[in-house]
Amino acid sequence: MAARMSAWESAQHQLAEAVRQLGLDDGFHDLLRTPRREVAVAVPLRHDDGHVEVLKGYRVQHNLTRGPAKGGVRFHPATDLDEVRALAMWMTWKCALIGVPYGGAKGGVAVDPKALSRNELERVTRRYCSEILPIIGPEKDIPAPDVGTDEQTMAWMMDTYSIHSGYTVTGVVTGKPVSVGGSEGRGGATSRGVMFAAFSALREAGVDPRGATVAVQGFGKVGGLAAQFLHDAGCTVVAVSDVGGGVYDGGGLDTAGLLRHVRAGAPTVVGYPGTDTITNTELLELDVDILVPAAMEGVIHDGNASKVRARFIVEGANGPTTPDADEILAENGTVVIPDVLANSGGVAVSYFEWVQDLQAYFWTEDEVNDRLKALMERAYGQVSALSAERKVSLRTAAQMIGVGRVAEAHRTRGLYP
Numbered sequence: 261m262a263a264r265m266s267a268w269e270s271a272q273h274q275l276a277e278a279v280r281q282l283g284l285d286d287g288f289h290d291l292l293r294t295p296r297r298e299v300a301v302a303v304p305l306r307h308d309d310g311h312v313e314v315l316k317g318y319r320v321q322h323n324l325t326r327g328p329a330k331g332g333v334r335f336h337p338a339t340d341l342d343e344v345r346a347l348a349m350w351m352t353w354k355c356a357l358i359g360v361p362y363g364g365a366k367g368g369v370a371v372d373p374k375a376l377s378r379n380e381l382e383r384v385t386r387r388y389c390s391e392i393l394p395i396i397g398p399e400k401d402i403p404a405p406d407v408g409t410d411e412q413t414m415a416w417m418m419d420t421y422s423i424h425s426g427y428t429v430t431g432v433v434t435g436k437p438v439s440v441g442g443s444e445g446r447g448g449a450t451s452r453g454v455m456f457a458a459f460s461a462l463r464e465a466g467v468d469p470r471g472a473t474v475a476v477q478g479f480g481k482v483g484g485l486a487a488q489f490l491h492d493a494g495c496t497v498v499a500v501s502d503v504g505g506g507v508y509d510g511g512g513l514d515t516a517g518l519l520r521h522v523r524a525g526a527p528t529v530v531g532y533p534g535t536d537t538i539t540n541t542e543l544l545e546l547d548v549d550i551l552v553p554a555a556m557e558g559v560i561h562d563g564n565a566s567k568v569r570a571r572f573i574v575e576g577a578n579g580p581t582t583p584d585a586d587e588i589l590a591e592n593g594t595v596v597i598p599d600v601l602a603n604s605g606g607v608a609v610s611y612f613e614w615v616q617d618l619q620a621y622f623w624t625e626d627e628v629n630d631r632l633k634a635l636m637e638r639a640y641g642q643v644s645a646l647s648a649e650r651k652v653s654l655r656t657a658a659q660m661i662g663v664g665r666v667a668e669a670h671r672t673r674g675l676y677p
């Protein structure tokens with residue numbers, strides 16, 4: 261069996277298909293696939309016991325043509341430059357697709373945040389932020405949370421940047437706590453968007469969301485609340501999982517209880533009272549209406565795609581399905597709502613947060629949620645229409661719209677000199 265595609269290979273493969281469909285020439289293809297700026301930094305960390313470890317950190321600004329770069333920062337042991345490149349490229353297409361005036365970026369530190377104390381985590385965050393300071397800023401590049409980082413990470417980054425500037429700069433990061441310039445509704449935005457995307461797809465297929473069965477892989481920031489929102493909207497969430505494994509209840513899980521359980525410090529959902537234990541592999545193969553992969557890249561691949569029985573896959577994570585898997589799923593009639601559409605609620609509300617910070621004028625949670633819903637339904641409608649018109653998958657249609665808008669911006673601005 262051929263080696264599984266990496267995230268960077270998958271991202272390149274998807275871009276090549278969009279470029280082919282759009283009829284762009286090789287020069288344009290090169291321009292679009294090459295990251296504009298890549299920074300690799302050393303992040304020395306003094307551990308609590310006094311020993312020093314030098315971690316590797318990255319920030320990749322994939323494209324800056326439509327506006328400042330935008331994208332999260334990931335703290336994960338497997339993070340490397342190629343992964344960050346892929347994630348940055350996906351941010352470029354995502355921002356263009358949903359019509360927010362940003363390019364795409366991503367950052368990361370190769371570290372396991374769960375193995376660090378809070379003080380160590382703060383030192384890593386502040387040092388990483390200091391190392392990338394020259395290239396970030398509200399008009400240059402605006403980081404946000406991603407896997408392994410959260411609103412506290414963003415508060416430390418905002419503080420570090422502000423101390424160096426000599427005044428408070430709220431707009432340098434998004435996904436901050438509301439007390440320091442964050443937006444109402446940002447915390448649940450990605451998950452809420454997953455629900456809007458799922459329901460748009462169900463509505464189009466004439467499926468009633470009430471009673472639709474759901475399995476969610478990943479019970480973190482995105483998956484946990486996606487399960488909750490889908491449950492609240494009337495779906496039956498039969499399975500959820502995390503790195504420790506999964507839980508199953510065919511009659512519907514107590515999602516609120518599971519969230520409380522995990523928030524109270526339980527290391528895994530496994531063992532939650534009244535549930536059966538399943539593996540992550542089994543979860544992906546459940547016969548459900550909606551499967552939400554909300555963990556890491558590449559979990560649905562050529563080795564397991566033929567076993568997926570879900571009718572809809574709604575990609576809460578970035579890059580959970582490889583191009584090989586996409587082909588198999590399409591043959592089997594599974595509809596994939598692609599990451600750049602399905603999880604775009606996060607960066608959409610990041611944009612709202614940045615706008616509110618720049619204006620120093622803040623909106624209510626209802627205003628944020630209503631604007632998010634309108635934005636996502638518009639994006640879904642555009643993707644679905646192009647997919648029908650060109651007879652391509654929703655992923656290819658979403659990529660075509662994103663890539664096409666970036667290409668158009670390049671064409672309009674012209675090549676300097």
Ligand code: GLU
Nearest residue numbers: 331332404406606607610
């Ligand atoms: N990390 C999130 C994503 O992958 C959010 C990025 C942002 O808000 O800038 O879309």
